[in-house]
Each structure stands twice: as C-alpha cells, then as structure tokens.
Amino acid sequence: MKPTLKLPTFEERLAEEDLVLSRSETKILQVNLGKLCNLACVHCHVNAGPHRQELMTRESVDRVIEWYGKASSINTLDLTGGAPEMNPDFKYLVSKIRAVRPHSTIIDRCNLTILLVPGFEDLVEFFVENRIQVVASMPCFTPDNVNKQRGEGVFDDSIKALQKLNEAGYGRDPQLLLDLVYNPLGGTLPPSQKSLEAEYKEALNSHFGIEFNQLYTITNMPIARFLSQLKREGKSEEYHQLLVESFNSSLIEGLMCRDTLSVDWEGRVFDCDFNQMLRVPLGDSKPRNLWDIEASDLPGTSIAVRDHCFGCTAGAGSSCGGALSH
Ligand code: SF4
Numbered sequence: 001m002k003p004t005l006k007l008p009t010f011e012e013r014l015a016e017e018d019l020v021l022s023r024s025e026t027k028i029l030q031v032n033l034g035k036l037c038n039l040a041c042v043h044c045h046v047n048a049g050p051h052r053q054e055l056m057t058r059e060s061v062d063r064v065i066e067w068y069g070k071a072s073s074i075n076t077l078d079l080t081g082g083a084p085e086m087n088p089d090f091k092y093l094v095s096k097i098r099a100v101r102p103h104s105t106i107i108d109r110c111n112l113t114i115l116l117v118p119g120f121e122d123l124v125e126f127f128v129e130n131r132i133q134v135v136a137s138m139p140c141f142t143p144d145n146v147n148k149q150r151g152e153g154v155f156d157d158s159i160k161a162l163q164k165l166n167e168a169g170y171g172r173d174p175q176l177l178l179d180l181v182y183n184p185l186g187g188t189l190p191p192s193q194k195s196l197e198a199e200y201k202e203a204l205n206s207h208f209g210i211e212f213n214q215l216y217t218i219t220n221m222p223i224a225r226f227l228s229q230l231k232r233e234g235k236s237e238e239y240h241q242l243l244v245e246s247f248n249s250s251l252i253e254g255l256m257c258r259d260t261l262s263v264d265w266e267g268r269v270f271d272c273d274f275n276q277m278l279r280v281p282l283g284d285s286k287p288r289n290l291w292d293i294e295a296s297d298l299p300g301t302s303i304a305v306r307d308h309c310f311g312c313t314a315g316a317g318s319s320c321g322g323a324l325s326h
C-alpha cells in the first residue's frame, strides 16, 4: 500500500516561513445575493442551482445599502450568487448603490446564459445604464469543455450572450468592462494567465467576433461540488498534495481576504466566499452580521484560514480577480 504523506496544514506552512496573515483596509464588499441559479455547474463552490431557495431579502438588501453608503474606504461592490441577477432585488440594490455612491465600481459575476433567459432579456441594457462591470464565467473557448462543466448547450448560449454584450458596447467602450473567468476542468493548476488570455482573445475573435478586456484564471477550490467530484474520481488527496507542494509564499500580501469582505445571503460576514461556503466566520470569531461591524475596525485583525487556503497560494495564485502574480 502507498504510504500516506504527512502534509503540513496551511497554518503550519505559514509558521514555517514566519508569515502572518491579517486584514488590511477593506476595499471590496462582495455580496452573495443567494444560491438560486439557472445552471448547476460541476465546479460550483456554492452548490447553486435552479431549486435553491436561499435569497437575500429586501430587508437585508436595505441594510447592506445603508452600511455600504457609510463605508467610505470601500469603493467596489462585487455581486455574486448563484446568479445574482435572479434575486428579485438585484436591480433595486444596484440603483440604490448608484444613487448613494455614484462613483463606486459595481461588479456583476454573471454566468452569461442568464442574459438569454425569458424575463431577463433587458439585463444588458440595465448593465449599460449602471456601468456595471461584467465578470463572466467562460471555462474554455471550445464547446466540449464548457458543456462538460456547465451543462449541454451552455457554450452556444454563452457565445450568444457575449455577442449581445459586445453589441451593447461591452469589451469595446472603456467604460463597459467585460472580463472572463477561466478555471481548469479537473484537478490541475491553471496555465499562465497572460498566455491563456492571448489564446482566448484570438480564438473568440476569429471564430465569433467576440472582444473582451481581461481573462482571470482561477484555481478550483477543493470544497463543495468540486471536492465531491475529486472524491468520486479518487483524486482528492493528489489534488491537495499538488496545492500544498505548489505553495508560493510571495502571494500572501496580495491574497483577496486581506482587502475583501464577504457577505452571505443572510447578511453574515466572512473573510472570503470560500470560508462563507464552509461557514467559517470572519476572523474565526463568533458569527456576526455586516451591520454588527465597522469597516474601520477590520485592519490588523486575523483571517480564518483552513487547508483549502492552499488553493489561493498555489503557483501563480488565485483570487476573484484572477492570478496573483503574472
Ligand atoms: S453559474 Fe456559477 S453560481 Fe451557477 S451553478 Fe455555475 S458556478 Fe455555480
């Protein structure tokens, strides 16, 4: 039998290099508007899908708006889900934020196909009016890989949605940013972000006339649906070992949990979206709501780490904004 390798925990690995991970000034508020989604992708770390009922209520949305209006250091609202647009208060939230903080960056993490679903066809117009930055999942530029991860027909719909966004000025007008997100199909690290971006640009433009701004490469987190997939394939230990052995200490300063605050559909706060999924509260403290904390109290406080954190520090690193080193 193959001997089991004793690998360090994330905390032990930080200690080995005398590294301390703590929060800096919060610059991004990432809000999960719920788990409802029109897709059910195999790599989804939120376990989102069409039958999920969890959605942020209007009352909580109002509390988020009030809190954000006062948190002057934070200038980016990053909306995620599920499909964030499926929350009935999505447009209400965006419009209110535009009114209270007109110069904020508002990001919508969009699965693209939602833009073609009946009842959501006017979303692109709404995005343009509110200068929303669209960050869209597009795990490959060929149909097979996309359909395998996201479901049959998703590639064709994603292409149609990207063309619709381009026609409205996205990826062309400097005010209308369109970024794409790549993640590997299985238990491997993403390739170089820069060279993959060049390949995406070439392939999407020559075959479909599509233009976009940046490509973000994101490492698959060994949690939730992706972890179940690895376990089914008997590859979870191998993937964990790959992440641990690819630890890159130079990435600690730039980890997204340092300047991003994550909020779930009930208003609870976390150091990141992954900790949110695992229900590991902000700073390993008692569970708190966004409206129970002040952004100005966060710098210098500790970050709750677990072994999935190796997913952020492997190779060129990974965050909601893509690789951490280029
Ligand atoms: S589109 Fe996004 S939120 Fe929806 S199931 Fe796929 S990965 Fe999850």
Ligand code: SF4
Binding pocket: 255, 256, 257, 258, 271, 272, 273, 274, 275, 303, 304, 305, 306, 308, 309, 310, 312
């Ligand atoms: S998983 Fe979350 S807490 Fe851990 S390193 Fe990544 S962003 Fe930070």
